Amino acid sequence: MSIDQSARRGIPEVTVARLPEYLRALRGFAEQGTTSISSEDLAAATGVRSAKVRKDLSQLGSYGVRGVGYDVDHLAYQISLALGQTHDWPVAIVGMGNLGRALAAYRGFATKGFRIVALLDQNELLHGERIAGLVVRPVTDLPELVLEGLAIGVIATPADSAQDVSDRLVDAGVRSILNFAPTMLTVPDGVVVRKVDLSTELQILAFHEQRKVEPPTHLQEARA
Amino acid sequence: MSIDQSARRGIPEVTVARLPEYLRALRGFAEQGTTSISSEDLAAATGVRSAKVRKDLSQLGSYGVRGVGYDVDHLAYQISLALGQTHDWPVAIVGMGNLGRALAAYRGFATKGFRIVALLDQNELLHGERIAGLVVRPVTDLPELVLEGLAIGVIATPADSAQDVSDRLVDAGVRSILNFAPTMLTVPDGVVVRKVDLSTELQILAFHEQRKVEPPTHLQEARA
DNA sequence: ACGTCCTTGTGAAGAGATGCACAAAGTCAC
DNA sequence: GTGACTTTGTGCATCTCTTCACAAGGACGT
Incomplete structure (x- = not known):
């Protein structure tokens, strides 16, 4: 997979995939006037664990302040920089x-x-x-x-x-x-x-949906 | 993540995500009259490694024949069964x-x-x-x-x-x-x-695109 | 019936991502 | 200045996914 190649020596692909989510959340916080945010709050807003947020963000550099959190605007800027959003x-x-x-x-x-x-x-x-x-x-x-x-x-x-x-x-x-x-x-x-x-x-959803309807397929067979 | 829950004791989520691809490829092979296919060929058609194909398929059961490969129609049926495609x-x-x-x-x-x-x-x-x-x-x-x-x-x-x-x-x-x-x-x-x-x-693509343009950012800074 | 050949299915190793837990590092009140 | 408090950044353990490599199993020709 050619994507993995460019992750070599760089930011892990899974992290890159989460950066847009963080950025979106940060823009939201900025809009409602929040200037500083902890990894815990950012985690809650994006649906991941706070440790993961911190590890992801540490890939970009040390932009947090211990005891305080991350400056919303500065962090948003750094992420958009990493994502190449600075130019069109x-x-x-x-x-x-x-x-x-x-x-x-x-x-x-x-x-x-x-x-x-x-x-x-x-x-x-x-x-x-x-x-x-x-x-x-x-x-x-x-x-x-x-x-x-x-x-x-x-x-x-x-x-x-x-x-x-x-x-x-x-x-x-x-x-x-x-x-x-x-x-x-x-x-x-x-x-x-x-x-x-x-x-x-949709097929992936259907797989899970089906699981819900008849969860213990193997057990049912064993019971017969 | 609630998706992981249903993967517990079941088919790994990554495998489920690949099943639709296998199914699509199998439908293609069936259309052009191929009746039997090896993991190697299926791998080539879907862009993954053959070992991964075999491990994924083995999650559904033992539907291959050693020395021969997989029956295209039967395998397609088994995958569509797993994905819940048998009913609308x-x-x-x-x-x-x-x-x-x-x-x-x-x-x-x-x-x-x-x-x-x-x-x-x-x-x-x-x-x-x-x-x-x-x-x-x-x-x-x-x-x-x-x-x-x-x-x-x-x-x-x-x-x-x-x-x-x-x-x-x-x-x-x-x-x-x-x-x-x-x-x-x-x-x-x-x-x-x-x-x-x-x-x-698009943002993930932009990240990779940017990497291509200016690969050694850190080295450039160090040089200054 | 037998041996050769081919491909599966899978243990085991390796790579990668996640989660935990805590030392390090800073703020802020007084 | 000092100490209490908060939150980051990260080493380490764990878990998951991938890849390797090969024994097991079956087909097929002779």
Whole structure:
């Protein structure tokens, strides 16, 4: 897994995955005027143990003050620095189906430092259409977009064209991909892929749901 | 974390999370006529190590044949059995914004045994509107839906109403929740929550992207 | 029927993440 | 200044997940 490589000598991947949660919680505290916060309170707000919070934060450096806690603003700044939120990341969304359109219209990205700079689709019929203030363009525009700074590509196509789109993204120079298509992507070393699969999440829930209905399956069989 | 509880004495959570991937790969192999598959090939198709595949599958039982491999159809059946895909799971989506509408229109759920039975929103103005063949209903209909078998709730509301919706789901008797709102939900024991956060995923990508641009930050500082 | 070959299933080792518990280090009241 | 108090940062034990490596088991050709 190419993600693990970049964690080598760096911050553990599990910690990185929690940093956005801490950051969100901190922003919340800052909004309601809290200026200082203990690891215990931050843990409560994010649903983890306080020791884990402290260990995670210590990966970034020693930004806490013993006996007091962490300065909310300063810690938020340090985390956003680590996450690269200090500058804007241009993002392109490929695939203008239902999901692609929803992502294009989603307001939550802008505040996190992501700017959707292009909407692409392989279907010519969509080219030129206006969605969320942007004109849909062909995927052949990708090299041009990378020259303009594009770094992150979001794949919101059906499964069967996802690998093709992925190849085009990689060829154009994109090295970070968020994949919503229900398929595994093959990419060269150095390219990081994260996958979000709605069906998978529901299937995991279904597994647990099923467990609740008939918990002691083995025992029941043994009883027969 | 309530999810870990159900993993106690059962299949490890990490394994459960990989089962849908195996199942998807198996369906693909079945479609192209492959009847038998080795752990090595299944590993290649899903991007994991073969030993991991074998250990994961051995959690379900001994369905492989030494020297030969696994029967594709039988293994797919066993996994779908473990995941509870043998019967349909009624799903309700709460929050008919962009994302909620996209989810309502998503065709991928049906083939995985999920049936979207209701679309709900707290905004009265939307009630009665038709989306993807379903009429939008008020969240107060939840108890009724649970009586009709509703088991899984999807939260696609803005962050500020997510906890309220979550409480209503739980009160109505829903014990499995998929949360797309960028906020932590507090639920009683026995309720399983999975969270999908689009911004978080992008932030993790941005972290890795940043690493690539300026790998040896500390060394640069030391040099100064 | 026998031996060769192949792949599973799994103990054991290794790597990684989590949780505990406490010394270290700072604040604050007086 | 001093001491009581609070909370961090972290070494260590524990737990979980992964990887290795190989014996056990079964198919298949001869």
